[in-house]
Amino acid sequence: MINLEFITNTLSLGSLYAMLALGLVIVYGILRLVNFAYGELIMVGGYTMYLLTFYTSTPWLAVVVLAVLAAMVTSLLTELVAFRPVREKSLTAMLITSFAVSTILQNGALLIISPRARAVTLPQIFQTSVMIAGTSVPWRNILTIVTCIVTLILLTLLLRRTVLGIALRAAADNFTMTRMLGVPANTVISTAFAISGIMAGIVSIFWIARSASVTPTIGLPPLLVAFVATVIGGMRSLTGAVVGGFVYAILISLLGVVLPPGLVEFREAFMFAFVIIILLFRPEGLIRSKTSVERVG
Amino acid sequence: MNLAARVKPLDTPLTLVVGVLVLAVLTQLLGISLLTRIVTVMFVSLMVVLGLQLYMGNSGILNFAHIGFMGIGAYTAVLFSMTSEAKVLTNADLYPFLVQLHLPFLPSLLIGGLVAALVAAVISYPLMRLSDAAAVITTFALLVIIHVVLLHWDRVTNGPRTLFGIDNYTSLWTSVVFAVITIFAVYLFKESRIGLRLRATRDDHYAAASIGINMVVMRWLAFIASAFVAGVGGGLWAHFITSFTPYSFYLAETFVVLAMLVIGGPYSVSGAVVGTLVVTAAREVLRGIENQVNIMQLVPQGFFGFTEVVLAIVLILILVYRPTGIMGSRELRWPRRRGQAELAGPAEPET
DSSP: OOSHHHHHHHHHHHHHHHHHHHHHHHHHHHHOOOOTTHHHHHHHHHHHHHHHHHHOOOOHHHHHHHHHHHHHHHHHHHIIIIIHHHTTTOHHHHHHHHHHHHHHHHHHHHHHTOSSOEEOOOOGGGTOEEEETTEEEEHHHHHHHHHHHHHHHHHHHHHHHSHHHHHHHHHHHOHHHHHHTTOOHHHHHHHHHHHHHHHHHHHHHHHHHHHTEEOTTTTHHHHHHHHHHHHHHOTTOHHHHHHHHHHHHHHHHHHHHHSOHHHHTTHHHHHHHHHHHHHHHOTTOSSOOTTOOOOBO | OOHHHHHGGGHHHHHHHHHHHHHHHHHHHHOOHHHHHHHHHHHHHHHHHHHHHHHHHHHOOOOSOHHHHHHHHHHHHHHHHSOHHHHHHHOTTOOHHHHHOOOOHHHHHHHHHHHHHHHHHHHHGGGGGBOHHHHHHHHHHHHHHHHHHHHHOHHHHOTTSOBOOOOOOOOHHHHHHHHHHHHHHHHHHHHSHHHHHHHHHHHOHHHHHHTTOOHHHHHHHHHHHHHHHHHHHHHHHHHHHOOBOGGGGSHHHHHHHHHHHHHHOTTSHHHHHHHHHHHHHHHHHHHHHHHHHHHHTOSTTOOOSHHHHHHHHHHHHHHHHOTTTTTTTOOOOOOOOTTHHHHHOOOOOOO
């Protein structure tokens, strides 16, 4: 059961989930906002790919870049239009707002494009496989893993070597203090939303590649994955998000193998039960961040 | 004590009930079947929204799982109220012991509510100490778990397929009676010792703890009561709509119910009533526009989702400009003589 195929599948799934979780955590770390509209950014990326490949003959590399940009711009816009005005009100207001933004984006796609699924034609490389040590490994999996590694390196460089990155990390530790030291709040928050959008855009390419189609509700499954992964990893830590993504992939793959057939369809329910248990007994997640603040009570 | 003084503390629910009754009588007199349907569903929604207010308004904690309990209530009530023949017809795989069950409408509703409350009581106790983001994620997780179970437990719920053949027991006046009872119940809960303590933990949980209030227990009791109301509401809804799937109790419905409560004002019973009324009216108008555009084929790909988009925008505008909703934390009250008002009004909650 645990062979090379299982391992590469789990690794690529883990890479995808790690990037997903990172995009959610980077906003949560600063604003304490669980962004329900995060899944819809993936949908935006998907529809951008559909529109560009269906109506134009844009080369693939450009399509991918534009999809990521579209997700990023949408993320920035939601922050500017919806989250900024309610930011000072209350956390509850912000959470309900993110739920409303998610509804707007989802139904906006319904309104503008169509309730029906739209096929996205993908380049050949997403359908072919390569033989490694006697097992066929899909190129898609290799691409996901490589993209994840590159993204993580770039993000680490950004966060450790640039002024903006340091401000971002400082804000995640103590936002009030960071503002007092002269870091503009809006810049930091916008940057976080931009990174979150970029992550969603990158994920959307691989997520859409798995089903080769896009629907208005495609954002929900990745959102649920991101929720679970971030809680497993500890919602405040970026390293935790990556670990959480991989742990989620391993758990869900193992559940698929271990559970009796009648229960496999309930595995999402098991994952969410696991989330509740973690929040109760180890609310700081598996990876404890240096500045964990009490969130319970 | 004369009658007026005795009735005075109940002026808020009485005012709301009079409003509900006037609306019901008008609907009855007009006798338009479409309007009757809309108003009946509205009163059922009102019950569900009041149930949500009972927990969210008094504890100040967002609850995404509410519709899940409505679903549990609906499926349970239906299992009891349907005849064996109808059950076998819609779901041939039903567990044999469930096929035999048969009870009249009202006991079925009650059992639906009780099962929802029982599930809530068992799962929710440890969750009650979580606040803010942790509370949101756990109640959201709860909604997903309930949905996945409803969706895949074929032998009870018929899985993702439509459950049909339910008798239509819920008339306009059934829904009115339940709405009226719920208005009184939720208001009395708010003013009860438990309600008062719970509101104290909402406003300042350190201060509340220092005078010996057990926040977790108070929240837990409210959560159970809230799930019971949602469960009964689900049963009522099921016996009106007569066929549904697990998707009837998921995110779209959650959004509508949250919108009703937040637009009306989550901190008061009057807010829940006003919100349900306003949002129902707005939805019907928007839905009408949507249908008209579709009939006239103004948009080639079909015109869907307009209602939700407008509703969500209104919700955000309310949160920006009037975060405590239309009613704020005020209740509808009879005019008072000067000097009385200060004694009666509850403190404005911090938001």
